[in-house]
Amino acid sequence: MVTGDLLMAARAGDGESFRALVEPHRRELHVHCYRMLGSVQDAEDMVQETLMAAWRGFDGYAGRASVRSWLYRIATNRCLNALRDGARRPRAGATFGVTPPPPTRLVEPNSLQPYPDSLLDGVPDIAPGPEARVERREAISLAFVTATQSLPPRQRAVLVLRDVLGFRAAEVAEMLDTTEESVTSALKRARSRMPRERPARARGTEELALAAAFADAMERGDVPAMVALLTDDAWLTMPPAPQEYQGRQVIGEFMRVVAFRDGARRYRLIATSANGQPAFAAYGFDRGDPVGHPRGVLVLTIEGDRISVITRFENSAMSCFGLPGTLEGSDHRDGV
The missing domain is CATH 3.10.450.50 (Nuclear Transport Factor 2; Chain: A,)
Structure with missing residues (x-):
């Protein structure tokens, strides 16, 4: 069935056609939500919410943007809502069981989790758009994800959508219901707070x-x-x-x-x-x-x-x- 037929069938309430349209994007949406939230479990919850919201609202999908862009819009805003609601307040760190040496520094607790590479195996190897500035390997590294978690949520979203995924400023503005000027300004502030030097790694x-x-x-x-x-x-x-x-x-x-x-x-x-x-x-x-x-x-x-x-x-x-x-x-x- 061609995409046009799938769209009509999905709008008519055919679940199989809807799944055929959205399932190819599930894995990359999971990685996106992880970058936004820093948690594998929260990313899974957010993908489920995204697909449920897409199913419920699919009859309103006008087709002006690709299905992929439309799903990214839903997922990004769901993540922003979760961050705004404060539902992911980090837990206090566990006790060590013994008295530890004095630390070099104390930082704010965070809920960052590691992302298993086995989950990356199912992500389509889609080349990012020309706007992308961050290499795929770097964009999932702990250093990058840790740095993005320190950004205000909206700046984080703009940085990931523009520099990692390569969406154009106009596309990001539409996703976030804002102006291109606001996107450009948020991206500039986000970039200024990210580490500039990328140390060489052994391979x-x-x-x-x-x-x-x-x-x-x-x-x-x-x-x-x-x-x-x-x-x-x-x-x-x-x-x-x-x-x-x-x-x-x-x-x-x-x-x-x-x-x-x-x-x-x-x-x-x-x-x-x-x-x-x-x-x-x-x-x-x-x-x-x-x-x-x-x-x-x-x-x-x-x-x-x-x-x-x-x-x-x-x-x-x-x-x-x-x-x-x-x-x-x-x-x-x-x-x-």
Whole structure:
């Protein structure tokens, strides 16, 4: 059935025709909502809301814009409403169970989650419009998503729609019910608040080798070997916890006291990937315990031939990766 026939059938209430029109865009809408909200679960909820709203209002779709643009309009405004309503206030960070070293700084808690790369496999490889300025790989990185979360919601929407997806200013203005001048002004302010330098990353086998070396050191409980793989000014962050640690010595002390409990805890790691970066699910084995329990997801940001950021996400993030709830046995190493 050609698109024109699908449109007429969908307007007449044919569910199969509607699904044929919108399903090709589901995955990319999910990534878009994640960029807006920083949460995989919230993105899934927002996509469901978007498709429900589109179904209910499809008889009013005039066809002036493509179905894809129309869906992006609905999704973006749904995300903005959620952010405006304050329904996604971040939870307080979990306690560490022991007294941690003093942090380098305290930041506002945030609800950022890692985005499993397995979800990107279903995203169509659609080249962005000529207005796009951010490469696809960069646009899903933790650094980019973290930076966008600090922007006011409307600036965030404009930046993603223009610089990532490549929509024209006129299209974005129509999506947001505003003027092109307002879009241009919001984009200028958003760009001024984003990091300007994009550090070079190791690629392919080099990146995997560095991640494997980190995993090996962590599984051996070798803190000096772990911190030797870090840049001098590396950061350890743990959303939604407000504590952040910078520098090899400080991160090493945190790992010794909190992560390894002064030798009372060992780890097994399962390799995965998130936000286009190496990642590991961490399972902790306390002394004498034959069962490993979830200790979060670690995502590594690599700069050159060193790790510049370790981001540790809480246990709830593990469900997004389809990971087991526990691991049996502490000696075998899995996935690294």
